[in-house]
Amino acid sequence: MGGQPVRLVVDDDLRRSRLTVFFRLLLAIPHLVWLLLWTIAAVVVGIVAWVAALVRGRLPDGLHAFLGSYVRYGVHVGSYLSLVANPFPGFTGGPGYPVDVSIPPPERQARRTIAVRLLLAIPALVLAAVLGGGLAPGATQGRGNGRWAAGSGIGGVTAVCGILGWFASLARGRMPHGLRDLGAYGIGYGAQAWAYAFLLTDRYPSSDPEAVGPVWALPPHPVALRIEDDGRRSRLTTAFRLLLALPHLVWLTLWTVAAFLAALLNGIVALVDGRSAEPLHRFLTAYIRYAAHVTAFLFLVANPFPGFAGTPGYPLDVELAPAARQSRWITLFRTVLVLPALLVSGALTGALAVLGLLGWFASLATGRMPHGMRNLGAIAIRYLAQTNAYWLVVTDAYPYSGPALQPPAEAES
Numbered sequence: 001m002g003g004q005p006v007r008l009v010v011d012d013d014l015r016r017s018r019l020t021v022f023f024r025l026l027l028a029i030p031h032l033v034w035l036l037l038w039t040i041a042a043v044v045v046g047i048v049a050w051v052a053a054l055v056r057g058r059l060p061d062g063l064h065a066f067l068g069s070y071v072r073y074g075v076h077v078g079s080y081l082s083l084v085a086n087p088f089p090g091f092t093g094g095p096g097y098p099v100d101v102s103i104p105p106p107e108r109q110a111r112r113t114i115a116v117r118l119l120l121a122i123p124a125l126v127l128a129a130v131l132g133g134g135l136a137p138g139a140t141q142g143r144g145n146g147r148w149a150a151g152s153g154i155g156g157v158t159a160v161c162g163i164l165g166w167f168a169s170l171a172r173g174r175m176p177h178g179l180r181d182l183g184a185y186g187i188g189y190g191a192q193a194w195a196y197a198f199l200l201t202d203r204y205p206s207s208d209p210e211a212v213g214p215v216w217a218l219p220p221h222p223v224a225l226r227i228e229d230d231g232r233r234s235r236l237t238t239a240f241r242l243l244l245a246l247p248h249l250v251w252l253t254l255w256t257v258a259a260f261l262a263a264l265l266n267g268i269v270a271l272v273d274g275r276s277a278e279p280l281h282r283f284l285t286a287y288i289r290y291a292a293h294v295t296a297f298l299f300l301v302a303n304p305f306p307g308f309a310g311t312p313g314y315p316l317d318v319e320l321a322p323a324a325r326q327s328r329w330i331t332l333f334r335t336v337l338v339l340p341a342l343l344v345s346g347a348l349t350g351a352l353a354v355l356g357l358l359g360w361f362a363s364l365a366t367g368r369m370p371h372g373m374r375n376l377g378a379i380a381i382r383y384l385a386q387t388n389a390y391w392l393v394v395t396d397a398y399p400y401s402g403p404a405l406q407p408p409a410e411a412e413s
Helices: 018-022 024-056 061-081 111-115 117-131 156-172 177-197 235-239 241-273 278-298 328-332 339-366 371-391
Strands: 007-010 099-102 139-142 145-148 223-227 316-320
Touching: 007 177, 018 024, 018 156, 024 061, 024 111, 061 099, 061 177, 099 177, 111 117, 117 156, 117 177, 117 339, 156 177, 156 339, 223 371, 235 241, 235 339, 241 278, 241 328, 278 316, 278 371, 316 371, 339 371
Parallel strands: none
Antiparallel strands: 007 099, 139 145, 223 316
């Protein structure tokens, strides 16, 4: 499970009160005010804790308890505001909320990493901001004047999950499983990043979803991920990755135009016949697979230079089921139905861009793509491929946004 001492705990049944969902932002205002005040105190205490940890080689118990409660409280508020959890949270950051985080006890840490902890934490905090998890202490600029900004860190991916979950919860009284898990993952990674920055642990955050928290669900889907990448990266091709990818980006653009036209024709066929035409299905599945290969290469989720035909066999590949019957109603309204998936895809693409940038530096330095970044990138690519397949009338199975890389072991047996 990655050995992370700061782990997310999810004990939520997905049920949501429509009344509290409707007024969620208004109900969260007292928590946002309190989090702002606590953030100011946490920044001051964090400076004191840094000095004390440098002297003693560990965080004093009292400071550890204060900062640990602050990180946990941020998880509670972020979960409540983004509809990842339902109950109104307490104001003390105590354990027991349906979406919680475990904080390890104080431990000895290397002074050399304590001295430069904030610098070391910057990549993790940047990724946490894009995923939308954790806390947001610090000064921001507003109209030229410095002002404090604090929040539950529900920007980026988690914010999109919360917005879409708001509509879904009002309609169904339940939070969709995939959106809940993806939002919880972003919050859990943010908790790891801030726990590291606040010296609650010296274990660097891992973006691997399997190392963040629980075993995530992954239901069967006609578009599945297959990954056979060993993490090694050529420093030479990494240094020139964007330049090397240019021919693929040009070819992908041309193929996208053709795929769009093919999808229009495929939609007409599916409306009449209730399924994709075999030649169009083969053409579009090759395009979806090729787009996944190019994306994986460009953002360093995989290493080899991909082919131009979208054939199977790339280290990060997507497997697409044969053409099957599709609902004519879904086909008729697909342009509207796909909009939520496109919003999630856009948020995950932003995270993928940050992963590619951070992974570029890491791969140049170590010759390897960090395991967690590789896995998170693979999950994003899987969702993008599922969205393409739905949008292009290859399947009527809706994309699943949960952060699982593979189905749980017990589901496979």
